[in-house]
Amino acid sequence: MSFPLLTATAALPAVGAVATAAVPAARRTAAKWLALLVSLATLALAITVLVRFDPGGARYQLTESHAWIADFGVRYELGVDGIAVALIALTALLIPFIILAGWHDADPLETGSRRWRPTQGFFGLILAVEAMVVISFEATDVFLFYIFFEAMLIPMYFLIGGFGDRAHAQGEAAASTQRSYAAVKFLLYNLVGGLIMLAAVIGLYVVAGNFSLQEIVQARASGSLHMATSTERWLFLGFFFAFAVKAPLWPLHTWLPNAMQESTAPVAVLITAVVDKVGTFAMLRFCLQLFPEASKWATPAILVLSLISIVYGALLAVGQRDIKRLVAYASISHFGFIIMGIFAMTSQGQSGATLYMVNHGISTAALMLVAGFLISRRGSRLIADYGGVQKVAPVLAGTFLIGGLATLSLPGLAPFVSEFLVLVGTFSRYPVIGIIATFGIVLAALYTLVLYQRTMTGPVKPEVSAMPDLRARELVVVAPLIVLLIFLGVYPKPVTDIVNPAVKQTMSDVHKTDPKPSVEAAK
């Protein structure tokens, strides 16, 4: 039996989480270093997965399969396709930066009980989230996926509710109230989504008798498992609802601005760049494969919703006065693009969507983390409190600009490629929707550039005048992300090579082929 690489990739951060949380209260710094080392080791494992993965090989690779709960028809089945590999790599890549960026975010302010260990808890919880996200990317058993999809809410909830942004205008009491409001809202939205999915998971079991993704897909393809049209649609809706809450798709998005606004910048990155990706990933892996007919049936409605997400998110981002809320609404707009790419049912669209998940993760991380550094310096999240920062802290302003330009999909930076692919993929099948979605890009330029202009340019505000530039630790966080943004913007082939075969497979599962280019058809 070969080394269970996928299990190890998920188990290492899980073990690291426990170890970090167990570090004695006085040894705070040791806990931080331990967490960082574990996340780097996980990155090494993820890179090994990436290297060992053969893009031209079998559909699911590095598979593991063990009996788990036979009574429920549940097996411990792991396996990765190109999409999963890319997202695991993204997750493992971002976590060390998140830890490094949040180095001082959980230092205890006041001394509570001797046993109160917020720092250990903070880093332990981040690693726990990583473990659960990784295993949900790996799971090819619907039940196994569901368990971690749900369980990851708990550490996330404590990260949002327990470690808020310290830059709060109305003082600690108000901050605490709003923080727990945000945490509870996050949890309830996602829990309701998850419980509705639970009903669908049970329904799937009643219909299919087991939870193995591959077995169900094969049985459906070969016709040995018949699903009534209405059953398939209900089950699809149950799954999709949960993923749409997680992603988040308009009108189920309202938890995201609250959660991102109230949590620290690294946790906000964790939410939007890592955890939310599980939602869009699961649409590709579970919704499309398990319920191809229902997916096609629901496509028009979903495309309209994602279009609303794109435009509505961007419009609201333009109107925000709070930097983090702005990034949150921008993310909602971007998730609209991702979902649109998935359900356009073209290979460009789906490759673009997968690439978009990776690029959005990197670009949001860059923008949000720099924004976090900025906010921690001034102690305010309001755009109006800044001005002229680029004269005082040029490096900070420069990195902020690059993050912002990536968010608006400037050609030459990574998100451009994916956004272009999604739009092309959508346009080739749904031209009107593709055209309207393009306005999202225009609006993105508006909110990003206005944000930059108001905070970084203009006369230097007196409160900002003494602002220090990026420190070494902060540079270490930002520089690699920017390098990656530029590299993938110029040369996205490494990612697309891995992703494309998996996308082709998914397309064939839903029995869709790309539409012929109209010029060729006319000949």
Place this chain on the structure above:
Amino acid sequence: MSTTAVHSLWTTAADPISKIPAPKIEYGQLSPTLIVVGAALVGVLIEAFIPRKSRYYAQVFVSVVALCAAFAAVVALAADGYGTTKAHIAAMGAIAVDGPSLFLQGTILLAGLVGLFTFAERRLDPAAHGNRVDSFAAQAASVPGSDSEKAAVKAGFTTTEVFPLLLFAIAGMLVFPSANDLLTLFVALEVFSLPLYLMCALARRKRLMSQEAAVKYFLLGAFASAFTLFGIALLYGYAGSVSYARIAQVVDGTVTNVDPALANTMGNDALLLLGSALIVMGLLFKVGAVPFHMWTPDVYQGAPTPVTGFMAAATKVAAFGALLRLLYVVLPGMRWDWRPVMWAVAIITMLGGAIVAITQTDIKRLLAYSSIAHAGFILAGVIATSKDGVSSVLFYLAGYSFVTIGAFAVVTLVRDAGGEATHLSKWAGLGRRSPLVAAVFAVFLLAFAGIPLTSGFAGKFAVFKAAADGGAAPLVVVGVISSAIAAFFYIRVIVLMFFSEPRPEGPTVAVPSPLTMAAIAMGVAVTLVLGVAPQYFLNLASQAGVFVR
């Protein structure tokens, strides 16, 4: 003429007096119950003859030994195949020894053992006049606040009678789910109810509230018992027998060798419907299903917390066992009549429990309403009317009982000057003061909420799966919705513990003796094991899922 000849003129020789056959009792198979009853009687003798100073130790020793021995007997019987192949009806048709019986008896005994640990805890309350005290009144008979109460406290009296009472209650609960005729069912019901009424009244603190709870429980319980008894009478009128198998035959119409005297009155459907409705009502009262739940919050709040924990766990196990046997063995032939009713009960129980719980401000009342919602989830499994339904309910009960006892054991630890600090506002910031206790309680709350990787999720999944398989998909949807509602208030408590600032005059967390620690540790361990690796226990429940008829 000889005297005998004369005698025969006005007498005839009767048939020789036939001996009443000695009933055949399978003592070995009944040993779990017999051991517990025996130990309870020994406990009564200890109260009478052992000096006051040593009673506590003697009682705890006897009870622990008895519960362990009884559990060992259950395991031995199960290993011997009585749960599966050798399942049969013992004690002249009164007791069924089969899978569900043994599984539930094992669960009740373990829950009883863990409950006993919390009963025996003597480190939480400050010592009164140099005597270590437990959660029970110094002398139950003394009027609260009177001089005699003070004297009793001063003399260092403790109510060690709770241990035999607990054992009697457990003995009744052991018989309840395995009763195979209606009279045994009723006797078992009373045997476990009466000690519970008493124990509810024994709180050391807030004695008036405790006594009020006991009176409420007793009055309502007596009504429920009366209904049950009336139902039994009607069913006897219907079938001419109290034996489960016989009634089931009459319901199915497969009955043979009918006593001609009964033939005329037998088979009156009105009696059947009324009688079974009344009996089911009595059982639903015991499980705390809406609309028979009114007693639950008051009694849970007023009773001494160790009793609440034990009662919430073990009564539910026993009563659901009896309900299952009644519906699956006696009344399967009329499931088209009872299923719609049980559907309605399950739906209002799930929703009612979850919705009303939101407004609660006392942790014990909150847990009471949560237990009502859980009764609804379990009912969804009962309604499945399949083998999966039985085993899922068995599994759910096993997981649920340990979470419940553990949660109430944690409640006993959080104290202020007035005893246990049960008002929710006092739990604010507990996570900062005592992270470990708060984390353990959070684990229990997450299990109640049914978050994956806890026993609550595995159990909920099992019953919902059985219900969906049994064609009750709408129940699953309602169950899922009420789980979401319920999650709200569990989460609220977690928010309060971890995200609120501690109050300056907040409660302290008492350091318990190893007894309570063991109870809590066992609760956490079972919760996590059943959540992560439930397969073994699901197998066990599924093997145990067949009733003997």
